[in-house]
Amino acid sequence: MTTLIWGAGAIGGTxxxxxxxxxxxxxxxxxxxxxxxxxxxxxxxxxxxLDEFSARAPARTPESLTGRFKTILLCTKxxxxxxxxxxxxxxxxxxxxxxxxxxxxxxxxIRDIVGAEQTLGCFVNFSADYHAPGEILFGGRGAVVLGELxxxxxxxxQKLGALLRCFxxxxxxxxxxxxxxxxxxxxxxxxxxxALTHQSISEALGDQRYRHVYIRAAREILELADALKIAVYxxxxxxxxxxxxxxxxxxxxxxxxxxxxxxxxxxxxSGIWRDLAVRKRATEVLMYQPLLAQAEIAGLxxxxxxxxxxxxxxxxxxxxxxxTENLDELKAEFP
Numbered sequence: 001m002t003t004l005i006w007g008a009g010a011i012g013g014t015x016x017x018x019x020x021x022x023x024x025x026x027x028x029x030x031x032x033x034x035x036x037x038x039x040x041x042x043x044x045x046x047x048x049x050l051d052e053f054s055a056r057a058p059a060r061t062p063e064s065l066t067g068r069f070k071t072i073l074l075c076t077k078x079x080x081x082x083x084x085x086x087x088x089x090x091x092x093x094x095x096x097x098x099x100x101x102x103x104x105x106x107x108x109x110i111r112d113i114v115g116a117e118q119t120l121g122c123f124v125n126f127s128a129d130y131h132a133p134g135e136i137l138f139g140g141r142g143a144v145v146l147g148e149l150x151x152x153x154x155x156x157x158q159k160l161g162a163l164l165r166c167f168x169x170x171x172x173x174x175x176x177x178x179x180x181x182x183x184x185x186x187x188x189x190x191x192x193x194x195a196l197t198h199q200s201i202s203e204a205l206g207d208q209r210y211r212h213v214y215i216r217a218a219r220e221i222l223e224l225a226d227a228l229k230i231a232v233y234x235x236x237x238x239x240x241x242x243x244x245x246x247x248x249x250x251x252x253x254x255x256x257x258x259x260x261x262x263x264x265x266x267x268x269x270s271g272i273w274r275d276l277a278v279r280k281r282a283t284e285v286l287m288y289q290p291l292l293a294q295a296e297i298a299g300l301x302x303x304x305x306x307x308x309x310x311x312x313x314x315x316x317x318x319x320x321x322x323x324t325e326n327l328d329e330l331k332a333e334f335p
Contacts (some may be wrong), residue, residue, distance in 0.1 A: 003163070004069040005026045006088050008035060008044065008059060010271065011101050012075025012127035013136040015167045017046050017055035022166035028059035036061055038134025047131070048138040049266050054148045057182040062087050070096040078104035078287035087111045087122060088270050095142045097156060098148070099253065103188060104287030105150055105181055112175050120160065121147045121177035123184060125239065126168070127238055127267035129274060139267030143235040147177025179233040185291065186221040187238045190214045193308050195272040196315070201262040205255050209303070215251055216334060218243045220302050227298040272320060283311045304334050
């Protein structure tokens with residue numbers, strides 16, 4: 001049975017390459033013709049300290065795709081979720097499922113298009129970057145978790161968990177996928193703040209001058225989740241409970257663990273930073289808009305969140321440069 005990977009970039013390309021290497025039939029779909037051509041001609045090359053290999057699997061652009069598929073891994077950038085899901089819907093089998101291996105709460109969009117019964121949540125925190133057509137840097141492993149939207153532990157969840165263990169033997173399943181996704185939103189807020197500078201993730205989280213800014217960035221998201229009665233889970237050193245309790249000692253330990261975790265990766269900077277500094281394109285910052293809408297309903301201002309979102313937008317438009325001067329501004333506004 002063929003697994004369709006919709007979006008053969010950092011996340012989809014890495015997962016798909018490993019599934020191919022494990023003997024599974026994979027079909028890549030991507031909107032970049034040069035990337036599709038390179039995969040078909042020479043395979044998808046995985047580079048980095050963990051592995052070096054080329055996976056041979058066919059690739060198509062959406063326009064050239066035919067057939068219907070029982071398992072579709074949606075691996076696009078968050079801001080492309082709606083368009084990608086509308087495009088893939090005709091190729092989804094009646095008893096098929098779309099697995100959101102993305103950043104953000106995109107399951108909310110996917111279930112509106114294909115239905116909740118054909119949507120599965122997926123949390124990923126491994127490090128990878130699209131480097132060139134046909135080439136992905138796999139920088140380091142991180143948590144991979146699958147879950148049904150309603151928390152049930154179904155046979156298809158177990159089957160898909162086994163599939164993803166062909167990529168990462170530690171991939172697991174959960175009855176609270178939302179807890180992991182909201183945890184990534186809180187951690188992601190710190191990554192967005194770090195991308196306002198040119199510091200690596202480890203350098204940024206270790207910079208004592210701005211540590212309280214990073215802590216508040218995570219706490220604002222966690223306070224919203226708490227107001228919505230969502231139990232948020234930690235991963236790879238990130239401990240939401242410490243931030244939510246404002247426990248200085250425990251927060252320090254969590255940040256130190258995150259620094260150590262990120263130092264293990266060959267990917268030193270976030271994909272957000274790469275979008276701004278290298279690829280000069282829009283980031284996934286729009287994935288925080290649904291959170292801002294929920295914050296308004298909950299009566300939470302999320303003032304810092306709104307400010308760093310504004311700054312990211314200014315960098316995207318060329319109206320602001322990346323640098324620690326941006327964090328000096330945030331530090332002055334949010335002492």
